Amino acid sequence: MATGSAPITQRDVASSLGVSISAVSLALSGRPGVSDQLRERILERAEELGYRPNASAVALRTNRTRVLGLLIRNLRNPHFLDVIDGFDETCAAAGYDVMVGSSRYDPDREGQLLDAFQHRAIDGLAIAPIGVSPQVREWSSVTSRPLVLLDTAGGPTMSVRTDQETAVDLAVRHLLELGHRRLAMIVAPADKSPDPERLERFRQLSVDLGFTALTVTTELSARAARSAIAEALAVPAPERPTAFIANSDYIAHIAYLAVADAGLRVPQDISVVGHDDLPTSASLYPALTTIAVDRREIGHRAASLLLDALHERPIATRNIVLPVTLHARASTAPPPRVDG
Incomplete structure (x- = not known):
């Protein structure tokens, strides 16, 4: 598809093959009703033409946006950049986009971002909350979308943290x-x-x-x-x-x-x-x-928990604790002698 041209539609795919729009819809959505041979032809032609599904239409039909939220405390701390990287990589491999927000240790901003995520109808949320966040409890009370806590104990909620x-x-x-x-x-x-x-x-x-x-x-x-x-x-x-x-x-x-x-x-x-x-x-x-x-594993595990919950796959461990090790370097030494 040339840059700047109108997006390819299911009607375009159907017309190029001489088949009905309903056949194209069934094939692209993975539903039964078309032969395996025709499904393969439709999928190949859709790829050739550069067809991409309309995200809004998919969301209306499936009640899913294929977007996961990640709310962290502080983008100035490089720790969270690696968490975001691991989260995004895992989501991208599963065909999901990521919406990221930073509360900057401001409870009011955290609440505003949670409201925004809820109104955007994201499919699930991973959050590094500010303390024991009341907004997080409210999330679970107003939506059935899965939730994963980062860097804090989860209790009944799914969580990923270090030891x-x-x-x-x-x-x-x-x-x-x-x-x-x-x-x-x-x-x-x-x-x-x-x-x-x-x-x-x-x-x-x-x-x-x-x-x-x-x-x-x-x-x-x-x-x-x-x-x-x-x-x-x-x-x-x-x-x-x-x-x-x-x-x-x-x-x-x-x-x-x-x-x-x-x-x-x-x-x-x-x-x-x-x-x-x-x-x-x-x-x-x-x-x-x-x-x-x-740090990347924190993001990877959080995204994997959300995806498993969304696709109703078995979850062996809902509260994941990752191991830690000490790297001793030059910033520690015996203390000085102090008189007095």
């Missing part, structure tokens, strides 16, 4: 082995935290393993995190943490900047552990110690 408890265990034990005893975890405010089990596990380990557990609570923007980490460092040396555990490599990089602002060094004065193992993390100076996760 957060093991992630904390690996980071804490690595730092303790280096000799650290004053550890700080950087976390989002309680109402926006996607993974409260991380903080719970951190505090439990402090009791079990005998270290001081500090928390730095901050909005997860670069400016807010840099300020909050700087405040945690602006205390006498015996009182400040000797290591930070971040919930992302993005925030870990901000910690590098805050440490430098305080006239300190990573790792000589302060060790830093990230979470994600972004491609750039090994290239930071010093190279970042981090918890590695398969």
Whole structure:
């Protein structure tokens, strides 16, 4: 079909073969009523002519749009770019388009985007929610379209997340082995935290393993995190943490900047552990110690769950927990000696 020409219709396909429009409709929709030989001829001619089904007409006929939604928290965090990539690749292979939105940690915007997805009649939704999102509960109450939660426990809802408890265990034990005893975890405010089990596990380990557990609570923007980490460092040396555990490599990089602002060094004065193992993390100076996760696999598994639910295929595991590993690099070292 030439660029700028009218789109090829079923009538065009029928006319080129000398068959009825109804025969073309049956063949293209996969319904019975035409012979296998005729179906093959119609499909071949439709491909030759460049016929593409009208999306609106298909949606009206099937009550499906063949569009899946993906709502994430923060496009500035490269973690989510890989999640989107895995999600989109899996959807494209199944013939589905993807609609992506970013809430930017704003509950009002999250609600607006959920409304938009619902009104666009997407076939299913994967969401990395802001904390325990009431809007997500409302989605399940007003639509039967399948839902998958990302990076948070799902309960009765399908979910894909990484093993957060093991992630904390690996980071804490690595730092303790280096000799650290004053550890700080950087976390989002309680109402926006996607993974409260991380903080719970951190505090439990402090009791079990005998270290001081500090928390730095901050909005997860670069400016807010840099300020909050700087405040945690602006205390006498015996009182400040000797290591930070971040919930992302993005925030870990901000910690590098805050440490430098305080006239300190990573790792000589302060060790830093990230979470994600972004491609750039090994290239930071010093190279970042981090918890590695398969970000594209998160997106792939989320899309696969939605597609299985839509096509009523058996789902072996509704709440998927992906493994994590620790990549120890140069951003962690034994703590400095502190007098006083």
